[in-house]
Amino acid sequence: xxxxxxxxxxxxxxxxxxxxxxxxxxxxxxxxxxxxxxxxxxxxxxxxxxxxxxxxxxxxxxxxxxxxxxxxxxxxxxxxxxxxxxxxxxxxxxxxxxxxxxxxxxxxxxxxxxxxxxxxxxxxxxxxxxxxxxxxxxxxxxxxxxxxxxxxxxxxxxxxxxxxxxxxxxxxxxxxxxxxxxxxxxxxxxxxxxxxxxxxxxxxxxxxxxxxxxxxxxxxxxxxxxxxxxxxxxxxxxxxxxxxxxxxxxxxxxxxxxxxxxxxxxxxxxxxxxxxxxx
Amino acid sequence: xxxxxxxxxxxxxxxxxxxxxxxxxxxxxxxxxxxxxxxxxxxxxxxxxxxxxxxxxxxxxxxxxxxxxxxxxxxxxxxxxxxxxxxxxxxxxxxxxxxxxxxxxxxxxxxxxxxxxxxxxxxxxxxxxxxxxxxxx
Numbered sequence: 001x002x003x004x005x006x007x008x009x010x011x012x013x014x015x016x017x018x019x020x021x022x023x024x025x026x027x028x029x030x031x032x033x034x035x036x037x038x039x040x041x042x043x044x045x046x047x048x049x050x051x052x053x054x055x056x057x058x059x060x061x062x063x064x065x066x067x068x069x070x071x072x073x074x075x076x077x078x079x080x081x082x083x084x085x086x087x088x089x090x091x092x093x094x095x096x097x098x099x100x101x102x103x104x105x106x107x108x109x110x111x112x113x114x115x116x117x118x119x120x121x122x123x124x125x126x127x128x129x130x131x132x133x134x135x136x137x138x139x140x141x142x143x144x145x146x147x148x149x150x151x152x153x154x155x156x157x158x159x160x161x162x163x164x165x166x167x168x169x170x171x172x173x174x175x176x177x178x179x180x181x182x183x184x185x186x187x188x189x190x191x192x193x194x195x196x197x198x199x200x201x202x203x204x205x206x207x208x209x210x211x212x213x214x215x216x217x218x219x220x221x222x223x224x225x226x227x228x229x230x231x232x233x234x235x236x237x238x239x240x241x242x243x244x245x246x247x248x249x250x251x252x253x254x255x256x257x258x259x260x261x262x263x264x265x266x267x268x269x270x271x272x273x274x275x276x277x278x279x
Numbered sequence: 280x281x282x283x284x285x286x287x288x289x290x291x292x293x294x295x296x297x298x299x300x301x302x303x304x305x306x307x308x309x310x311x312x313x314x315x316x317x318x319x320x321x322x323x324x325x326x327x328x329x330x331x332x333x334x335x336x337x338x339x340x341x342x343x344x345x346x347x348x349x350x351x352x353x354x355x356x357x358x359x360x361x362x363x364x365x366x367x368x369x370x371x372x373x374x375x376x377x378x379x380x381x382x383x384x385x386x387x388x389x390x391x392x393x394x395x396x397x398x399x400x401x402x403x404x405x406x407x408x409x410x411x412x413x414x415x416x
Contacts, residue, residue, distance in 0.1 A: 017385075021287045021290055021291070022287075024283040024286060024287035025284060025287040025288060025291065034306075034380070036356065036380070047354055085316065085317070086315070086317030087316050088306050088307045088316065102304070102306040102307075102316075102380065104304065104316075104317050105317065106283050109281065132281055272311075273311065274315065
């Protein structure tokens with residue numbers, strides 16, 4: 001790749017493609033920009049690359065400082081969105097020049113954190129694991145939270161009092177609270193809404209959820225609008241789900257729709273399939 | 280992004296074995312297509328393929344182009360009109376256009392410097408213009 005030696009800032013000698021491949025292997029968030037074309041004149045060698053990891057400095061060179069800056073800015077913006085997509089972008093540069101750049105995004109697998117190891121969590125875990133979610137089940141009951149019941153999932157067997165320190169919730173962790181237990185649900189809601197989790201689904205009717213929020217308020221725990229906006233209750237898409245299997249489909253469908261920013265309705269009659277409502 | 284990881288592992292394995300490889304990436308989709316931008320397929324010199332870039336209709340042709348890419352070391356940008364007979368003949372017609380970048384896989388800093396992706400049939404890249412999304416102004 002075209003790494004200019006005078007540009008010490010960008011680590012000459014290391015290959016952006018090799019660094020990108022390493023990120024793919026290690027399932028780390030990163031963006032790889034590849035120059036496809038340049039106009040008006042093709043004065044830059046196409047195929048040069050710029051690698052932007054989520055945690056770390058850019059590596060490589062698209063051959064133009066202004067273009068590098070725009071690409072890094074765009075990559076950072078993408079890495080800050082919930083579920084960014086790869087795309088070919090046109091960057092406009094000073095002097096009426098334009099660069100066409102393929103912006104490829106790699107993301108770590110989404111995580112699903114399920115509080116409650118009841119019978120209704122079994123089909124949800126199964127679906128989530130099949131769909132590529134790194135899935136964790138949290139429950140204090142050793143008879144329920146077992147690897148036999150939840151193949152493919154990680155189990156955190158811990159009393160609610162230990163969740164705060166044992167359960168790590170990141171910005172790509174989706175949470176579903178389904179303990180069927182008011183106190184544990186309350187602890188889970190508090191933990192999840194105070195975490196960076198983008199989505200916190202709470203099983204059960206609205207009135208029950210409301211009661212838990214009121215109980216938390218009495219304990220002095222309140223949530224601002226931004227935090228409450230991340231709570232999804234009643235949980236799931238409106239597909240008339242009744243059995244645990246159907247409820248699991250409803251919940252996971254909601255999570256998929258939410259992750260991509262899609263409305264979750266019928267596709268029937270749509271001109272375009274891949275059209276998120278949230279940009 | 281399990282698929283990306285699979286591609287990376289296959290690349291590593293190929294490199295260890297000293298095999299030539301080409302990486303095909305969907306870089307632009309217009310209209311309907313089975314896979315979106317970022318879908319990848321790795322082809323090695325023995326014809327082994329890892330990953331999918333379509334519902335099965337583009338892979339054989341891409342693998343064919345990849346042979347040439349591995350032989351001469353030049354990347355190729357190829358546009359597929361999914362309306363065309365190639366696809367209809369297989370009964371798969373999706374009304375869309377897919378651009379696939381097929382590059383030699385190389386960790387050598389200097390090899391790709393002067394490479395300019397060119398169309399395999401000589402018309403695509405020049406006439407393509409800037410049809411991507413406007414990202415910045």
